[in-house]
Amino acid sequence: MDRNDGVRSILAAYQDAIRAADLSDPVGFDGDHVLTGKSGHKLFGVLQRFGQLWEGKDDACYLEVGVFQGLTLLSVAGAAPRLRSFGIDNFAFFDPNGKNSNIVESRMQDIGVENATIINMDYEDALETFESYCGERKIGVYFVDGPHDYRSQLICLSLALPHLHEQSIIVVDDSNYNHVRQANADFLRTNADWKLLFQAYTPEHPSAMTEGQREEARRGWWNGVNVLVRDPSDQLERVYPPTLRSRERFENDHTVHASRISELAPTALRAADSMLRWNPLSFLRQRVLLEREYRARKRIIRERHRGINTESSALTSGDLTPLRKGVAP
Ligand SMILES: C[S@@+](CC[C@H](N)C(=O)[O-])C[C@H]1O[C@@H](n2cnc3c(N)ncnc32)[C@H](O)[C@@H]1O
Structure with missing residues (x-):
């Protein structure tokens, strides 16, 4: 065989x-x-x-x-x-x-x-x-x-x-x-x-x-x-799971990650959604939750910019990776 x-x-x-x-x-x-x-x-x-x-x-x-x-x-x-x-x-x-x-x-x-x-x-x-x-x-x-x-x-x-x-x-x-x-x-x-x-x-x-x-x-x-x-010997047709052509949601990741309130994104989304649905009760509930989450992280959020947060303040300004020990230069 x-x-x-x-x-x-x-x-x-x-x-x-x-x-x-x-x-x-x-x-x-x-x-x-x-x-x-x-x-x-x-x-x-x-x-x-x-x-x-x-x-x-x-x-x-x-x-x-x-x-x-x-x-x-x-x-x-x-x-x-x-x-x-x-x-x-x-x-x-x-x-x-x-x-x-x-x-x-x-x-x-x-x-x-x-x-x-x-x-x-x-x-x-x-x-x-x-x-x-x-x-x-x-x-x-x-x-x-x-x-x-x-x-x-x-x-x-x-x-x-x-x-x-x-x-x-x-x-x-x-x-x-x-x-x-x-x-x-x-x-x-x-x-x-x-x-x-x-x-x-x-x-x-x-x-x-x-x-x-x-x-x-x-x-x-x-x-x-x-x-x-x-399938190392290529026996099956090449098929991919269908996906949306628009990459907008994945691109939104960048805005979320760089925001000062990125960890609050799920609650902020629910709050915005209840506002759009004009559901004041649900909006108030989400608003209270947002406040609570904000207070729990207030110190760190206040140290950040509104957007463009890079989390790079403690990183090197230039660092060449050395060859492994024993590898001849
Ligand atoms: C949908 S449930 C799994 C259902 C399960 N296979 C069944 O037969 O009922 C998803 C599980 O993933 C676990 N999970 C989520 N994030 C995880 C992580 N970062 N590391 C390990 N487990 C995680 C959750 O705790 C949860 O129990």
């Missing part, structure tokens, strides 16, 4: 797994009824099937960023018990009472999952030191479902590159969002041996749907999915 045949059979196995997940239920296992979370049935069904393709391979593991209460991590670990599985989450979001880490650990015990490890860290720190967890293993299946801002999406993909197995597959959740698709498209454009294998979207976020539509999304791919695969 030449190398192309090898790649073709792996691609075919991944394609079969996607078709199976699209047509049938998630893979059942003891205790799966305990699991609830924020992902669609087809989505974790496909993750399980991808995981099963890697079962028993000692040089591989499953990794996800964004565990929440463990639905996807434990569904994969439960359906592929001979696959080492890791989940990175700093439990900083959707966790007002700080309970999610304990929920995942106790679910693991309740359903008898022994092949999953939680890495309670920010994804950037965790990916930079991932070999201290995975040892010699490379990531066979990588699920990206953490912070959804453009940079985090792109960095989740880029920092994982050195840890990915040469036949690995990446699943990116929440690809309904234009900025998530843009990060995937930018990753694909700058890493030519990666291709888009599958994409599925819904016309809007499930939270904006009717209960009936939402139930359908829950049984399906939830908030859109992109599946990326390494």
Whole structure:
């Protein structure tokens, strides 16, 4: 079998797994009824099937960023018990009472999952030191479902590159969002041996749907999915997730970053929106929140310019990087 045949059979196995997940239920296992979370049935069904393709391979593991209460991590670990599985989450979001880490650990015990490890860290720190967890293993299946801002999406993909197995597959959740698709498209454009294998979207976020539509999304791919695969011998057509041609929102990043009140941007946006909708009650609420956030950062905000903040005051005025020790000049 030449190398192309090898790649073709792996691609075919991944394609079969996607078709199976699209047509049938998630893979059942003891205790799966305990699991609830924020992902669609087809989505974790496909993750399980991808995981099963890697079962028993000692040089591989499953990794996800964004565990929440463990639905996807434990569904994969439960359906592929001979696959080492890791989940990175700093439990900083959707966790007002700080309970999610304990929920995942106790679910693991309740359903008898022994092949999953939680890495309670920010994804950037965790990916930079991932070999201290995975040892010699490379990531066979990588699920990206953490912070959804453009940079985090792109960095989740880029920092994982050195840890990915040469036949690995990446699943990116929440690809309904234009900025998530843009990060995937930018990753694909700058890493030519990666291709888009599958994409599925819904016309809007499930939270904006009717209960009936939402139930359908829950049984399906939830908030859109992109599946990326390494295709070193160029067997798949080159397709990119569609994105808006206008880059205006990404360009707005510069204004936000350089503003003296950049950290207040989300509340300021909500305040402006309630003003535009002429909703005085909501506006007042946001105004109070803005005041509170402003007071908490008053000292630092007052030291800044209104815009053009560069955060460069402590930086060198000229610094040549030396050659590494032992490199002849
Ligand atoms: C949508 S939830 C994940 C849903 C989960 N996959 C499931 O099956 O239900 C997103 C998770 O990403 C985590 N997260 C957000 N920013 C993070 C960061 N910088 N580092 C690590 N985890 C982060 C949040 O704490 C949250 O639990």
